Amino acid sequence: xxxxxxxxxxxxxxxxxxxxxxxxxxxxxxxxxxxxxxxxxxxxxxxxxxxxxxxxxxxxxxxxxxxxxxxxxxxxxxxxxxxxxxxxxxxxxxxxxxxxxxxxxxxxxxxx
Amino acid sequence: xxxxxxxxxxxxxxxxxxxxxxxxxxxxxxxxxxxxxxxxxxxxxxxxxxxxxxxxxxxxxxxxxxxxxxxxxxxxxxxxxxxxxxxxxxxxxxxxxxxxxxxxxxxxxxxxxx
Numbered sequence: 001x002x003x004x005x006x007x008x009x010x011x012x013x014x015x016x017x018x019x020x021x022x023x024x025x026x027x028x029x030x031x032x033x034x035x036x037x038x039x040x041x042x043x044x045x046x047x048x049x050x051x052x053x054x055x056x057x058x059x060x061x062x063x064x065x066x067x068x069x070x071x072x073x074x075x076x077x078x079x080x081x082x083x084x085x086x087x088x089x090x091x092x093x094x095x096x097x098x099x100x101x102x103x104x105x106x107x108x109x110x111x112x
Numbered sequence: 113x114x115x116x117x118x119x120x121x122x123x124x125x126x127x128x129x130x131x132x133x134x135x136x137x138x139x140x141x142x143x144x145x146x147x148x149x150x151x152x153x154x155x156x157x158x159x160x161x162x163x164x165x166x167x168x169x170x171x172x173x174x175x176x177x178x179x180x181x182x183x184x185x186x187x188x189x190x191x192x193x194x195x196x197x198x199x200x201x202x203x204x205x206x207x208x209x210x211x212x213x214x215x216x217x218x219x220x221x222x223x224x225x226x
Contacts, residue, residue: 006154033214042116042202042217043155088154098162098209099170100145102154 006103023089032072118218135203
């Protein structure tokens with residue numbers, strides 16, 4: 001089935017630094033979603049992208065839907081301690097749009 | 113503002129036991145789904161439902177059953193628990209099926225099979 005490759009798997013940064021992570025696939029996706037998961041909780045939706053080339057911001061977060069429809073990027077500017085967590089990309093493939101596919105996650109750790 | 117509610121939050125079972133994980137949503141969402149989350153593997157879809165009375169298999173359905181008798185509830189049943197089913201289980205819902213309907217997740221059930 002379709003798979004999403006998310007990188008990096010983990011990041012260790014200093015507070016105030018910018019963060020960038022990405023997700024790629026060998027097949028085309030209709031929709032890209034970015035979620036954040038805090039310990040002991042379920043994933044929470046951060047940004048949803050619906051069109052190729054779309055660039056969307058949510059506060060310090062910016063995500064883009066790649067023009068090839070096979071990738072997406074999430075950037076976090078000026079990181080703060082509450083940004084710590086696991087970030088997941090997810091997408092609905094062009095075929096089988098009922099089934100959401102997840103990346104493996106990027107674990108973000110911030111040193112104060 | 114309950115959203116998606118999962119119970120129990122934690123459970124320990126012995127191999128061979130059966131149990132039901134409960135999921136309820138109060139948003140009148142048509143689409144509901146179950147995922148399992150294992151280290152390094154993200155979330156994998158177990159079963160999903162596009163409306164009351166309709167269910168279908170996801171990526172990893174073996175060993176699990178579901179039913180959808182009401183719009184609000186979507187229980188997940190383990191018929192004979194196995195250690196490989198030790199995982200964190202998440203239920204999610206969205207207004208309808210389709211690629212423009214992001215899903216909202218519950219807080220998960222942490223299940224250990226001994």
